[in-house]
Amino acid sequence: MNYFSSDFKLGILGGGQLGKMLLYDTRKFDIQTYVLDPSDEAPCKIACDHFFKGDLMNFETVYNFGKLVDVLTFEIELVNLEALAKLEDEGLKVYPSPKTLKLIQNKGIQKDFYIQHSIPTANYKRFPNLKSVVVDILDSKLKLPFVWKCTEFGYDGNGVKVIRQISDLDNLANVECIAEEMIPFKNELAVIVCRNPSGDIKTYPVVEMEFHPEANQVEYVICPARIDDKVSEKARAIALTVSEKFNHVGLLAVEMFQTEDDEVIVNEVAPRPHNSGHYSIEASYTSQFENHLRAILDLPLGKTDSKVAGIMVNLVGEEGFSGNVIYENIEKILGWDGVTPHIYGKKQTRPFRKMGHVTIINENISEARRIAEDVKNTIRVISDKLNN
Amino acid sequence: MNYFSSDFKLGILGGGQLGKMLLYDTRKFDIQTYVLDPSDEAPCKIACDHFFKGDLMNFETVYNFGKLVDVLTFEIELVNLEALAKLEDEGLKVYPSPKTLKLIQNKGIQKDFYIQHSIPTANYKRFPNLKSVVVDILDSKLKLPFVWKCTEFGYDGNGVKVIRQISDLDNLANVECIAEEMIPFKNELAVIVCRNPSGDIKTYPVVEMEFHPEANQVEYVICPARIDDKVSEKARAIALTVSEKFNHVGLLAVEMFQTEDDEVIVNEVAPRPHNSGHYSIEASYTSQFENHLRAILDLPLGKTDSKVAGIMVNLVGEEGFSGNVIYENIEKILGWDGVTPHIYGKKQTRPFRKMGHVTIINENISEARRIAEDVKNTIRVISDKLNN
Numbered sequence: 001m002n003y004f005s006s007d008f009k010l011g012i013l014g015g016g017q018l019g020k021m022l023l024y025d026t027r028k029f030d031i032q033t034y035v036l037d038p039s040d041e042a043p044c045k046i047a048c049d050h051f052f053k054g055d056l057m058n059f060e061t062v063y064n065f066g067k068l069v070d071v072l073t074f075e076i077e078l079v080n081l082e083a084l085a086k087l088e089d090e091g092l093k094v095y096p097s098p099k100t101l102k103l104i105q106n107k108g109i110q111k112d113f114y115i116q117h118s119i120p121t122a123n124y125k126r127f128p129n130l131k132s133v134v135v136d137i138l139d140s141k142l143k144l145p146f147v148w149k150c151t152e153f154g155y156d157g158n159g160v161k162v163i164r165q166i167s168d169l170d171n172l173a174n175v176e177c178i179a180e181e182m183i184p185f186k187n188e189l190a191v192i193v194c195r196n197p198s199g200d201i202k203t204y205p206v207v208e209m210e211f212h213p214e215a216n217q218v219e220y221v222i223c224p225a226r227i228d229d230k231v232s233e234k235a236r237a238i239a240l241t242v243s244e245k246f247n248h249v250g251l252l253a254v255e256m257f258q259t260e261d262d263e264v265i266v267n268e269v270a271p272r273p274h275n276s277g278h279y280s281i282e283a284s285y286t287s288q289f290e291n292h293l294r295a296i297l298d299l300p301l302g303k304t305d306s307k308v309a310g311i312m313v314n315l316v317g318e319e320g321f322s323g324n325v326i327y328e329n330i331e332k333i334l335g336w337d338g339v340t341p342h343i344y345g346k347k348q349t350r351p352f353r354k355m356g357h358v359t360i361i362n363e364n365i366s367e368a369r370r371i372a373e374d375v376k377n378t379i380r381v382i383s384d385k386l387n388n
Numbered sequence: 389m390n391y392f393s394s395d396f397k398l399g400i401l402g403g404g405q406l407g408k409m410l411l412y413d414t415r416k417f418d419i420q421t422y423v424l425d426p427s428d429e430a431p432c433k434i435a436c437d438h439f440f441k442g443d444l445m446n447f448e449t450v451y452n453f454g455k456l457v458d459v460l461t462f463e464i465e466l467v468n469l470e471a472l473a474k475l476e477d478e479g480l481k482v483y484p485s486p487k488t489l490k491l492i493q494n495k496g497i498q499k500d501f502y503i504q505h506s507i508p509t510a511n512y513k514r515f516p517n518l519k520s521v522v523v524d525i526l527d528s529k530l531k532l533p534f535v536w537k538c539t540e541f542g543y544d545g546n547g548v549k550v551i552r553q554i555s556d557l558d559n560l561a562n563v564e565c566i567a568e569e570m571i572p573f574k575n576e577l578a579v580i581v582c583r584n585p586s587g588d589i590k591t592y593p594v595v596e597m598e599f600h601p602e603a604n605q606v607e608y609v610i611c612p613a614r615i616d617d618k619v620s621e622k623a624r625a626i627a628l629t630v631s632e633k634f635n636h637v638g639l640l641a642v643e644m645f646q647t648e649d650d651e652v653i654v655n656e657v658a659p660r661p662h663n664s665g666h667y668s669i670e671a672s673y674t675s676q677f678e679n680h681l682r683a684i685l686d687l688p689l690g691k692t693d694s695k696v697a698g699i700m701v702n703l704v705g706e707e708g709f710s711g712n713v714i715y716e717n718i719e720k721i722l723g724w725d726g727v728t729p730h731i732y733g734k735k736q737t738r739p740f741r742k743m744g745h746v747t748i749i750n751e752n753i754s755e756a757r758r759i760a761e762d763v764k765n766t767i768r769v770i771s772d773k774l775n776n
Contacts, residue, residue: 028729030732331687
């Protein structure tokens with residue numbers, strides 16, 4: 001199949017920042033792209049060849065869009081699965097497969113999958129709704145504390161809560177959920193795996209998510225993780241197994257915990273380019289986005305090693321600011337070696353909205369870490385208006 | 389000035405592959421772009437915010453386009469200078485300045501400029517037309533052999549010819565030209581300088597153009613050049629001087645010869661992103677395109693050092709093929725470590741048409757050189773039709 005400067009059509013469901021970064025590589029290879037997104041202001045709207053506005057959860061919309069393209073992929077999991085399944089049944093190449101996505105979209109099913117394939121993960125129990133969780137606690141069948149997770153539509157910590165006392169359940173949605181054992185961990189790690197339909201498979205180096213000591217928020221994604229090689233090998237091996245068991249095609253970001261006794265257990269996965277791989281644009285031989293593209297087109301996978309150490313800092317809207325975005329001090333951080341801001345293109349900021357990220361690369365990881373902290377303490381995503 | 393996700397408008401004259409690669413960075417920074425190009429199929433047409441079709445040599449077209457934007461730059465020198473000069477007089481920021489471009493567009497004026505500023509360059513004589521060259525030869529005022537160069541509108545070896553006997557002048561255009569002394573050289577070198585209006589200035593490492601032994605054609609651009617450090621320092625120092633003397637803003641690619649006695653002399657310059665800097669996308673801390681953008685917006689310049697060794701191979705249309713382009717064996721070279729093809733997006737190939745380039749990066753330059761040769765011998769730019 002000739003993908004390059006040809007009539008071949010790649011369809012992408014979702015037109016957000018992940019799609020936007022994927023489009024750098026479709027442009028580089030001159031691959032024709034069709035993008036579907038509900039927003040008129042989607043970051044992908046320019047740089048794709050054909051943009052369509054529509055609801056990603058609507059069967060007809062997704063099905064009809066899929067009929068226009070030769071290969072279909074997505075940059076967000078919240079898409080209409082039935083439409084994808086029908087398209088795949090009708091012979092369209094849909095990567096990742098809806099069969100895989102079905103196993104991942106629901107965290108209860110995802111956890112069951114790990115157990116079935118003896119992939120290490122924290123103990124859990126599934127519940128049809130919040131009420132039955134309460135009942136189990138009252139019957140002391142469920143011990144406090146535990147981690148509550150709604151099984152669907154959670155993202156960015158949304159839909160996850162640590163329950164230390166029964167009252168912590170107040171105001172949580174009465175939806176299907178799981179209760180997960182709290183695992184004390186040393187590090188939160190992630191490994192991105194890429195795999196093509198021919199079965200070529202590669203892992204990126206293990207990255208480390210460094211959390212803010214007080215606020216339970218990832219502050220830095222650090223590549224390579226500053227951990228023992230044995231733990232790295234273990235993490236990469238587990239990530240490979242997860243990808244193979246899912247028979248996954250494309251990118252799979254495997255999030256893991258390094259326990260206090262240096263065991264590695266799987267937390268959850270994302271079947272797409274992932275925040276923990278953004279550093280790869282500057283630091284890796286092949287970015288995660290290029291490798292996603294190579295994978296879904298069944299091209300050979302690119303080298304996943306790093307050229308230099310890379311650290312990523314997310315740019316999220318400051319509390320107290322809403323309106324036209326201003327990146328305060330961005331000129332200042334641009335003056336520092338190896339600092340590259342990525343601005344996603346959202347014109348309006350809101351508290352905690354993901355507006356972009358900054359990559360810091362350096363031959364020396366400690367130096368990169370020092371600069372990353374300066375970046376974090378210098379740039380601010382504010383607006384021309386204060387909230388009232 | 390707030391450039392990022394704002395109403396700021398950057399205008400780019402020319403929508404070819406250089407503009408296309410520049411747009412990766414305007415997208416990354418979410419800077420609004422306006423592009424003017426004569427072709428409906430310009431590679432920039434998608435990925436810019438607003439595309440205008442029009443003649444770059446037409447005063448009205450360029451002037452009116454310039455009136456739409458806040459800062460104006462170009463990716464090709466063949467633009468209407470009078471329009472740029474009027475826009476600059478009226479207060480528009482035009483980078484590089486038409487004053488600089490005026491000194492560069494005409495090779496006779498460019499050579500005079502080097503002499504005025506004691507910048508080493510080959511001896512030459514200016515001629516108003518071809519006839520007067522013939523007269524000088526007959527009067528033996530001009531010795532054979534020499535290099536004939538038309539002063540304007542030459543590009544890619546076009547408009548340059550080695551004259552060994554008077555009959556070599558046959559069929560050359562009877563236009564303003566120069567006759568330049570033939571300098572035997574060891575190496576053809578280039579240094580890209582970036583400079584912003586505040587006067588911050590940086591040079592990229594010296595690159596080496598490796599020529600095909602028989603065909604007098606650049607085959608590989610190699611960074612860093614495999615030359616003595618003293619020669620590198622000399623080349624970078626000369627490039628800095630050239631940029632400062634031109635009071636240049638943006639990128640200036642300075643092409644030089646390393647003579648047999650290790651002198652470095654200037655051949656010619658290009659006031660824009662340059663083929664000799666394409667390797668920087670993969671190999672450098674900051675690509676030449678990002679640094680062009682930083683320079684013309686008077687932002688701090690990015691680090692110009694390399695992360696790894698880089699080699700570029702141009703992809704030009706094979707002789708004998710015209711029509712819908714096919715990149716034969718591209719899947720094969722994608723399987724090799726550190727190999728990245730860039731497809732410019734021209735749907736039709738023609739003999740010697742620049743269709744793309746391939747970058748090879750590696751920690752070891754000899755290994756990169758070996759892979760580059762394999763790339764060169766493997767990928768072919770052909771078409772679905774043979775010429776007759």
